[in-house]
Structure formats: structure tokens, C-alpha cells
Amino acid sequence: MNNSLLDWYQLHMEKLEDSQLAAPLQTEQMEVGKNAYAKLESFLSSHDFTHIHLVYDKHTFQAAGESLVKRLPSHNQITISKTELSPDANGDVIANETSIAYLLTEVQRPDVLIAIGAGTIHDITRFVSYKMGLPFISIPTAPSVDGFNSKGAPIVLKKRKITFQTQAPIALFADTSVLAEAPRPLIAAGVGDMIGKWTSLADWQFGTMMAQEPYSETAVAMTKEALKLVTSSLDDIKNQTDIGMKALIEALLKSGMAMSLFGLSHPASGGEHHLSHYWEMHYLEKNKKQLLHGAKVGVACGLLADHYHKQANKLLLTDSRLTINQQEKAQAILASIPSGDEIRRTLSSVGGSTTPHELGVPSELVENSIKHAHTVRDRHTFLRYINESR
Ligand SMILES: [Zn+2]
Structure with a gap:
């Protein structure tokens, strides 16, 4: 066995x-x-x-x-x-x-x-x-x-x-x-749900520092290991080989286990999931055909990476509530998030949609979600920090 x-x-x-x-x-x-x-x-x-x-x-x-x-x-x-x-x-x-x-x-x-x-x-x-x-x-x-x-x-x-x-x-x-026989968009969605950990882990570490969100280094390590499994197997996942499918499903299961161990969704769900939920609620209200969860999460991760690098960095430097130590720590957390371009390259390498436009999410909805999606969950993230610092 x-x-x-x-x-x-x-x-x-x-x-x-x-x-x-x-x-x-x-x-x-x-x-x-x-x-x-x-x-x-x-x-x-x-x-x-x-x-x-x-x-x-x-x-x-x-x-x-x-x-x-x-x-x-x-x-x-x-x-x-x-x-x-x-x-x-x-x-x-x-x-x-x-x-x-x-x-x-x-x-x-x-x-x-x-x-x-x-x-x-x-x-x-x-x-x-x-x-x-x-x-x-x-x-x-x-x-x-x-x-x-x-x-x-x-x-x-x-x-x-x-x-x-x-x-x-x-x-x-x-x-x-x-x-391996699953439709390509579902496989790309699995990769999207996994690379969303780039922002969810950063949001979690930042939320812990700023608002004492519950935290576990062990659950962070488990989720990082799962993320690595995917980013180091992209060619195999793209080619839908046995090794690639094993890596992706095991990564998804390990991410699920990190949440089970911790008892909360913090390891796997940050601002990118809040954006995805916001879009989903809108689609439900309008009776529109639903988009795949992981496809939304992957695209939202790329969007937020750009948004965080641009907006959060600026705010941190001028935030008088933070000590120098906290500023440095927050900047190090931000630096752990790859650029939006790298995230989009990763999605594209497995045939996934990379932008809201490719996914068919209207730009007005995207703009509203960037401003308001932090309210869909009571959780501290970079997105909340940016929106509440305005
Ligand atoms: Zn998810």
C-alpha cells in the first residue's frame, strides 16, 4: 500500500x-x-x-x-x-x-x-x-x-x-x-489554483505581522513544498505525462492537507481568492456561465502581483505606523511574490488564460474587485492594507 x-x-x-x-x-x-x-x-x-x-x-x-x-x-x-x-x-x-x-x-x-x-x-x-x-x-x-x-x-x-x-x-x-485525459483548461486551472499560493502565502505572512492572523510555519512549509512541486514540473504538466499529472495532483492534495492541518484556509487562500470570489458572485447574480475556479485564481494572482508590487511597496515606505523592522519585513514578504509577468508566463506555459481579458472577465468588474474584494472575507491581506490605507 x-x-x-x-x-x-x-x-x-x-x-x-x-x-x-x-x-x-x-x-x-x-x-x-x-x-x-x-x-x-x-x-x-x-x-x-x-x-x-x-x-x-x-x-x-x-x-x-x-x-x-x-x-x-x-x-x-x-x-x-x-x-x-x-x-x-x-x-x-x-x-x-x-x-x-x-x-x-x-x-x-x-x-x-x-x-x-x-x-x-x-x-x-x-x-x-x-x-x-x-x-x-x-x-x-x-x-x-x-x-x-x-x-x-x-x-x-x-x-x-x-x-x-x-x-x-x-x-x-x-x-x-x-x-492525463482531462481537458486542458481543467489541468491549467489546477496550476492556477496552485500558483495562487504565491500571493496567498505572502498575504498570510503579512496579515500575521499586521493583524495577528493565526499562523503556522509548518503549514507554510507544507504549502511551499506543494507549490514547488508544480513549478518544477511545468514541462511534464504541459505534456500531460504521468509524472506531470502525479506532481500536480499530489501538489493539490498536499495544499489541501496543509489547510486540514492548520484548520483554516489561510495557507491557500489570500487576496487572489478574494478576487476570484468577487468575480464569481457577480457571475452568479448575472446568471453567467461560470469560469473555472483555478483559472480565475491564476489570473487574479498575476493581477495582484503587479498591484502589490506597485502600490503596497509605496505605502509601506511612507507608513508612519510601521517600525523600520516591520517595513523591512513587509518588503521582504512582497519580494517573495514573483512579478506579474512571471506568473502569466507560468500560466501560459501550461495553456492557461493569463489575463482577465483572455478569461472574459469585464474590465469594470476587475476594477471594482481590486477596490472592494478585500471585504468578501474578514482576513488581513496586502489588498486590504492597500484599500484601507487610501
Ligand atoms: Zn482555490
Whole structure:
């Protein structure tokens, strides 16, 4: 059994500054590799799970669901029930009231639910399984987001997105050959969600210094390691090789584990996520087709890198509230963020959108978000500092 990801978590849990905070993972097994699904059968039988309920959409059934259905009945008379989630008028499956109610009407009393898909299918399955008091298993079909192994389920209620704290999967099986077949924009979105850590880590360190945000050096180190895994594997990710897919999904899972260990989203979510949320809320209000989470985060990271380097630096130098020591520290944090151009080059190297224009985000919305997105979360960031210093 290859449980190196779980060992990695355990190792960091032992290093955590405040051992009281250390939370053991709910996830018992994580398998990443070409033959990961082979391990699913033994996991099900080790738990005496005989009735499983699969959740997928049209695309993810083709990507992985179909082969899983073929594979499973050969083992221990497993009963399989299943739900195919349907897209909305814009062609998107949305984690909203409709999808949740639909899944609830479909599910009888299985032993476990299995999410087969990317982020949204996981959010719907995570939420419904939690409300039913049942566990769920994660089968990611695209390396698109760092939330597969998290407890948070962002759900759209009355056109507003609310993140509910629910449960992490009890096991995760990611077949790298399935991930390699994922559409290019989903893979680029995974890279976007990861390189967003460049600004999220800087925002976190700055927020800790300025506003005593809760902090953990261990969670910072874990997230940095995950980010490095992606930036050092860009060619392989671009070519969708097995090594590249393994690096990207492991980075996303490690970023998720850093949040699990810390118990809050600070390691992975700063100003770039606030911009992304702001755009998303606008798109929901206007009933526009949603953009991929990681695509927004990547573009927002490039935008904020330029904005921070230009505006924050100036403000820090003239801010009489700061000691020289604090000024120097804040400048060192700023210097850890690459230039906007470098961030855009990274996104472009894997075929991702690099600017709001390429992504189709209107410039007026971008301008408003730069001014107001710091209010979407109660968290101190460079964006908040710039806007509140005006
Ligand atoms: Zn994210």
C-alpha cells in the first residue's frame, strides 16, 4: 500500500508548533498512480461496504465511472446505484439547491457514496453524504482544484456561495492516466489554483505581522513544498505525462492537507481568492456561465502581483505606523511574490488564460474587485492594507 501522502501529513503533524491543534486526517487511504483504482476494491471490502452509490456527470462517467462500474461487480457482490448530475442552462453542473435535492431524492441507503469528477461533483457529494451521515470516497478525474480532500463544501444557495464545513473523503483514488485525459483548461486551472499560493502565502505572512492572523510555519512549509512541486514540473504538466499529472495532483492534495492541518484556509487562500470570489458572485447574480475556479485564481494572482508590487511597496515606505523592522519585513514578504509577468508566463506555459481579458472577465468588474474584494472575507491581506490605507 502506497500511503506516502498520509505519511507526509503525519510527519508534519508531529512538527506542528501547537500540538493541541494537530488534527488527524479523516482520510484513511490516498492512492495516486496508474493503477490506483485497483486498490478501491480492497478498500471497499476491508470496510464491508457492499452497497455503493456513484455520483458523476456525463463527462466524468465516460472518464472513469464506466470503467469503475465494469470493474466492481466482479468483487464480493457489490450493489451499485448511481446518479448522473445534469448541467444547468449554461451547460455547467452547479453545486446548488437543485443538484443537492436531486441527489438526495436518488440516494437510498448505501454504505458509502463515491464522487467521480472534479471540484463541483465533490462538493455536491461531500455535502449530501455528510447530511445523510454517510462517508464518501473521492475519485478525482481532473487535477483542477485543491479541495478534493478538504472538509469545506462551497454551495450556491439563492445565487450566493456559502462554504459549509462538512467532511473529508475517507479515501481517495486518483488514476494518473485518467487525469492525463482531462481537458486542458481543467489541468491549467489546477496550476492556477496552485500558483495562487504565491500571493496567498505572502498575504498570510503579512496579515500575521499586521493583524495577528493565526499562523503556522509548518503549514507554510507544507504549502511551499506543494507549490514547488508544480513549478518544477511545468514541462511534464504541459505534456500531460504521468509524472506531470502525479506532481500536480499530489501538489493539490498536499495544499489541501496543509489547510486540514492548520484548520483554516489561510495557507491557500489570500487576496487572489478574494478576487476570484468577487468575480464569481457577480457571475452568479448575472446568471453567467461560470469560469473555472483555478483559472480565475491564476489570473487574479498575476493581477495582484503587479498591484502589490506597485502600490503596497509605496505605502509601506511612507507608513508612519510601521517600525523600520516591520517595513523591512513587509518588503521582504512582497519580494517573495514573483512579478506579474512571471506568473502569466507560468500560466501560459501550461495553456492557461493569463489575463482577465483572455478569461472574459469585464474590465469594470476587475476594477471594482481590486477596490472592494478585500471585504468578501474578514482576513488581513496586502489588498486590504492597500484599500484601507487610501
Ligand atoms: Zn482555490
